[in-house]
Amino acid sequence: MFNKTATTIFVLIALLGMNTSFAMSHKSTGIVIQDPWVRSAPPNAPALGAFMQIHNNTNQDVKLISAHAKAYGQIQLHRTINDNGMMTMVEQEFMPILANKKLHLKPGSWHIMLINPDRVPSEGEVVALKLLFDNGTSQIANFKVRKGKMMMKNHQHMKHSK
Numbered sequence: 001m002f003n004k005t006a007t008t009i010f011v012l013i014a015l016l017g018m019n020t021s022f023a024m025s026h027k028s029t030g031i032v033i034q035d036p037w038v039r040s041a042p043p044n045a046p047a048l049g050a051f052m053q054i055h056n057n058t059n060q061d062v063k064l065i066s067a068h069a070k071a072y073g074q075i076q077l078h079r080t081i082n083d084n085g086m087m088t089m090v091e092q093e094f095m096p097i098l099a100n101k102k103l104h105l106k107p108g109s110w111h112i113m114l115i116n117p118d119r120v121p122s123e124g125e126v127v128a129l130k131l132l133f134d135n136g137t138s139q140i141a142n143f144k145v146r147k148g149k150m151m152m153k154n155h156q157h158m159k160h161s162k
């Protein structure tokens with residue numbers, strides 16, 4: 001009896017320890033994804049924007065070369081640029097993240113475009129995207145669906161019912 005309990009506790013501690021070291025290594029080394037989110041959209045939206053900060057904590061420049069997820073017809077890397085006063089989205093072959101720098105994907109700038117969703121996810125849902133980098137690494141990040149910053153201006157003037 002005692003042995004069984006001791007073993008269980010040991011396994012729990014080992015699991016907790018693994019989680020802790022995993023979280024810590026994410027903060028200090030490699031490519032670190034911070035604040036991944038998808039801008040919420042109407043149920044009939046043909047596409048959604050996904051955003052995040054990509055930290056490159058290595059001494060080598062790295063490129064994000066693609067993003068993948070089930071339930072989308074196509075996923076493209078986009079950048080919104082100002083073309084003579086016209087804001088236009090241009091598909092990019094890759095996103096550059098320089099050594100020891102970060103790239104901030106945000107509305108009106110770099111973003112991942114989720115095109116032709118099988119179903120538009122609602123606020124609070126999580127979209128798991130697999131991100132592929134040109135250094136041969138990949139990772140899955142969980143993008144939380146939430147309201148975009150562009151909504152905030154109006155939002156501040158709205159009365160909340162709560």
Ligand SMILES: [Cu+2]
Nearest residue numbers: 078089111113
């Ligand atoms: Cu786009």
